[in-house]
Amino acid sequence: MSTxxxxxxxxxxxxxxxxYIFIAPFFVVFLIxxxxxxxxxxxxxxxxxxxxxxxxxxxxxxxxxxxISLFQTDLPKYFGNTMLMWVAGFVPQILVALLLACWFTxxxxxxxxQRFFKTVIYMPNLIMASAFAMLFFxxxxxxxxxxxxxxxxxxxxxxxxFLSNVSGARGLVAFMNFLMWFGNTTxxxxxxxxxxxxxxYEAAEIDGAxxxxxFWKITIPLIxxxxxxxxxxxxxxxxxxxxxxxILTNGQGEPDRCTTTMIMYLNNHMYSKNYGMAxxxxxxxxxxxxxxxxxxYASLTNDNxxxxxxRKGSAKS
Amino acid sequence: xxxxxxxxxxxxxxxxxxxxxxxxxxGNSGNSQASTASNAKSDAASTQSTAAGTSxxxxxxNIWCWxxxxxxxxxxxxxxxxxxxxxxxxxxLKDGTVVKWTINPNDNNxxxxxLDAALQAQDSAKQDDKIDMFLVEADYALKYVxxxxxxxxxxxxxLTDDDLSNQYKYTKDIVTDKKGVQKGTSWxxxxxxxxxxxxxxxxxxxxxxxxxxQAQLADWDKFxxxxxxxxxxxxxxxxxxxxxxxxxxxNVSAPWVNGTTVTVDPNLMNWVKQTKEYTDKGYNNKTAxxxxxxxxxxxxxxxxxxxxxxxxxxxxxxxxxxxxxxxxEGGKEExxxxxxxxxxxxxxPQNYYWGGTWMCAAKGTDNAGTxxxxxxxxxxxxxxxxxxxxxxQDYTNHQAAMQEIANSDFKSKFLGGQNHIxxxxxxxxKIDMSKTGIYDQGMNEGFQNAFKDYFTGNADVAxxxxxxxxxxxxxxxxxxxxxxxxx
Numbered sequence: 001m002s003t004x005x006x007x008x009x010x011x012x013x014x015x016x017x018x019x020y021i022f023i024a025p026f027f028v029v030f031l032i033x034x035x036x037x038x039x040x041x042x043x044x045x046x047x048x049x050x051x052x053x054x055x056x057x058x059x060x061x062x063x064x065x066x067x068i069s070l071f072q073t074d075l076p077k078y079f080g081n082t083m084l085m086w087v088a089g090f091v092p093q094i095l096v097a098l099l100l101a102c103w104f105t106x107x108x109x110x111x112x113x114q115r116f117f118k119t120v121i122y123m124p125n126l127i128m129a130s131a132f133a134m135l136f137f138x139x140x141x142x143x144x145x146x147x148x149x150x151x152x153x154x155x156x157x158x159x160x161x162f163l164s165n166v167s168g169a170r171g172l173v174a175f176m177n178f179l180m181w182f183g184n185t186t187x188x189x190x191x192x193x194x195x196x197x198x199x200x201y202e203a204a205e206i207d208g209a210x211x212x213x214x215f216w217k218i219t220i221p222l223i224x225x226x227x228x229x230x231x232x233x234x235x236x237x238x239x240x241x242x243x244x245x246x247i248l249t250n251g252q253g254e255p256d257r258c259t260t261t262m263i264m265y266l267n268n269h270m271y272s273k274n275y276g277m278a279x280x281x282x283x284x285x286x287x288x289x290x291x292x293x294x295x296x297y298a299s300l301t302n303d304n305x306x307x308x309x310x311r312k313g314s315a316k317s
Numbered sequence: 318x319x320x321x322x323x324x325x326x327x328x329x330x331x332x333x334x335x336x337x338x339x340x341x342x343x344g345n346s347g348n349s350q351a352s353t354a355s356n357a358k359s360d361a362a363s364t365q366s367t368a369a370g371t372s373x374x375x376x377x378x379n380i381w382c383w384x385x386x387x388x389x390x391x392x393x394x395x396x397x398x399x400x401x402x403x404x405x406x407x408x409x410l411k412d413g414t415v416v417k418w419t420i421n422p423n424d425n426n427x428x429x430x431x432l433d434a435a436l437q438a439q440d441s442a443k444q445d446d447k448i449d450m451f452l453v454e455a456d457y458a459l460k461y462v463x464x465x466x467x468x469x470x471x472x473x474x475x476l477t478d479d480d481l482s483n484q485y486k487y488t489k490d491i492v493t494d495k496k497g498v499q500k501g502t503s504w505x506x507x508x509x510x511x512x513x514x515x516x517x518x519x520x521x522x523x524x525x526x527x528x529x530x531q532a533q534l535a536d537w538d539k540f541x542x543x544x545x546x547x548x549x550x551x552x553x554x555x556x557x558x559x560x561x562x563x564x565x566x567x568n569v570s571a572p573w574v575n576g577t578t579v580t581v582d583p584n585l586m587n588w589v590k591q592t593k594e595y596t597d598k599g600y601n602n603k604t605a606x607x608x609x610x611x612x613x614x615x616x617x618x619x620x621x622x623x624x625x626x627x628x629x630x631x632x633x634x635x636x637x638x639x640x641x642x643x644x645x646e647g648g649k650e651e652x653x654x655x656x657x658x659x660x661x662x663x664x665x666p667q668n669y670y671w672g673g674t675w676m677c678a679a680k681g682t683d684n685a686g687t688x689x690x691x692x693x694x695x696x697x698x699x700x701x702x703x704x705x706x707x708x709x710q711d712y713t714n715h716q717a718a719m720q721e722i723a724n725s726d727f728k729s730k731f732l733g734g735q736n737h738i739x740x741x742x743x744x745x746x747k748i749d750m751s752k753t754g755i756y757d758q759g760m761n762e763g764f765q766n767a768f769k770d771y772f773t774g775n776a777d778v779a780x781x782x783x784x785x786x787x788x789x790x791x792x793x794x795x796x797x798x799x800x801x802x803x804x
Contacts, residue, residue, distance in 0.1 A: 141609065143609065272794055277794065
């Protein structure tokens with residue numbers, strides 16, 4: 001490839017074979033570790049298959065029974081919990097990330113110590129989510145340092161039970177998701193902003209545009225594809241939210257199951273190794289993810305009018 | 318030449334890929350990695366005959382448990398211990414056998430899930446990876462006792478009726494399967510008690526004498542009125558929501574599950590009522606069992622009148638929590654360090670028991686001889702049992718030994734000079750474990766969690782009941798109905 005020599009006439013050498021060989025490992029790994037489990041998950045979702053104590057019950061085919069009983073449970077509530085905590089974390093995340101990305105890339109501001117701050121804001125993402133959740137669990141426990149300092153500063157009279165309060169627990173989960181991901185989003189958005197042709201800004205400045213105008217009229221429209229990417233990846237990540245609330249609430253999804261996410265609900269079924277119900281939950285989640293992603297993708301890329309509406313709407317909130 | 322180089326490189330890369338993939342697929346039960354290295358050595362060693370002459374005994378004894386209680390007991394009191402590894406992961410016995418400890422915490426059924434998986438893979442596991450012995454708790458002992466994964470401790474292991482004659486009957490009954498075969502044995506009897514702070518009792522009741530305090534706590538009405546008095550003086554009667562749970566849940570009229578129907582006993586609703594009242598009136602400190610606030614409530618800074626505890630709670634939790642300077646930081650277990658010496662115990666409003674640990678021998682073990690010796694030493698040997706009680710305050714499962722201590726002038730310094738063994742020897746024979754079943758742990762955890770929302774005000778009773786039903790159906794898909802008491 002690098003030699004640039006034209007292939008000899010009459011003796012056509014195809015390097016395509018090597019290309020396939022080199023990408024083969026991915027497909028082999030994908031097949032074994034992703035596609036086969038996916039298939040078996042869907043397959044088992046039509047079976048009654050769990051353990052009662054040390055006895056294994058099933059697998060016996062039960063048709064759609066798992067799905068029927070699934071929709072009789074609180075599945076919509078858990079979906080709502082998941083989305084609520086995701087949105088509450090994502091909105092500040094995208095706003096702060098956008099602001100920071102603009103500041104970091106603005107040549108006039110020319111912030112000092114950028115490298116330091118970029119590292120610092122990325123840090124929370126490097127910590128294991130479970131360790132991070134454990135840290136917050138300790139920080140915000142009833143006699144943890146947060147409560148202790150709030151009480152000693154006289155802001156609170158009695159320790160506030162963050163984890164026994166619906167908005168407290170949900171807020172903590174959202175806050176942690178925000179902390180863990182805004183650094184990552186900032187870096188991605190910075191890359192997007194730096195990809196914008198500087199000539200556009202220069203031209204706009206000559207025309208007398210204010211920096212606000214440049215932001216809304218140049219930056220935002222041009223980084224839209226990356227914003228869509230950020231939104232979709234975050235949505236998928238959000239729907240699969242598990243480790244943070246699981247550890248923070250000790251696996252209970254307390255209080256009143258209000259921090260139980262879809263995957264935590266799935267995990268509850270693994271108590272009895274209930275592959276049937278767990279498979280049904282996973283399949284529903286898979287379909288939901290696919291539909292939501294298609295929706296977001298379609299509305300933000302194909303139709304320009306609606307794209308602008310969604311964009312403005314999200315920027316205002 | 319170049320072409321062959323490329324081919325070789327590609328082949329090497331592909332091979333590397335394949336190897337790493339196989340490596341991923343092979344990892345089975347998570348903790349097998351650590352064992353493989355040591356196995357290679359012990360495999361070689363096991364071909365030589367051992368000094369004890371038991372040439373068929375394996376060189377590795379795998380013990381599974383959920384905390385370090387038994388491990389500590391074992392290392393301290395088993396006479397054949399030669400040395401303990403620095404990280405405590407293994408203990409070497411005098412005959413060269415290496416005891417490997419596998420500890421999986423209990424929360425959310427974690428221990429049982431891992432144990433189940435390992436037991437089901439027992440047949441295909443390598444001899445030195447097989448579980449040889451595992452511990453079970455009262456809450457789920459029956460699950461393992463009624464299975465084929467546990468061995469008959471008399472026929473298969475070799476303990477005799479004579480060896481076991483001094484153990485409390487209930488400790489044998491609970492691990493006896495439907496056919497009458499005893500499948501486990503325990504070193505402790507676990508009558509419940511109420512451990513109270515002497516100083517707080519003096520301030521609230523004017524006395525710290527166990528018998529006089531007991532008289533004022535003899536039933537729930539009296540207990541509640543003491544709670545009100547303690548509250549007036551600025552103390553909390555109990556620490557958390559679940560503190561009194563066991564007292565109620567042990568005094569139920571039927572096991573949790575009958576067939577596929579879950580029956581919630583009226584007494585459990587009494588617990589709900591009492592705890593809600595205590596929470597609303599500020600009689601408790603809103604903690605949960607085992608959380609750090611609950612633990613610190615037992616320490617020098619605590620303002621809690623007392624704790625419902627079982628015998629093991631004294632040595633395993635209460636002593637450590639009472640110290641101002643923990644042993645780890647150089648503190649000593651002696652009067653003057655924190656509130657050591659400020660506790661005393663009494664029977665409390667109702668008889669109950671809590672916990673208890675049984676040793677079971679796993680099917681497929683190659684260490685039956687060692688297991689017999691361990692069981693015999695740690696659950697039947699009068700002298701060892703006596704010294705466990707004298708040194709750790711734990712109440713051991715040997716009636717004659719306990720009787721001796723009860724009648725002696727034994728005094729617990731931790732309990733301010735009280736001979737608590739005397740109290741226990743009176744209540745231990747009254748323990749009734751006939752209402753236990755295989756679902757107890759999941760049910761108890763689920764019930765406490767569901768009603769926690771009611772106590773904290775996040776849900777009303779109906780909501781908490783509904784949440785409990787959801788939990789039951791998630792945990793045990795085979796159970797179909799939940800019946801609530803009518804009152």
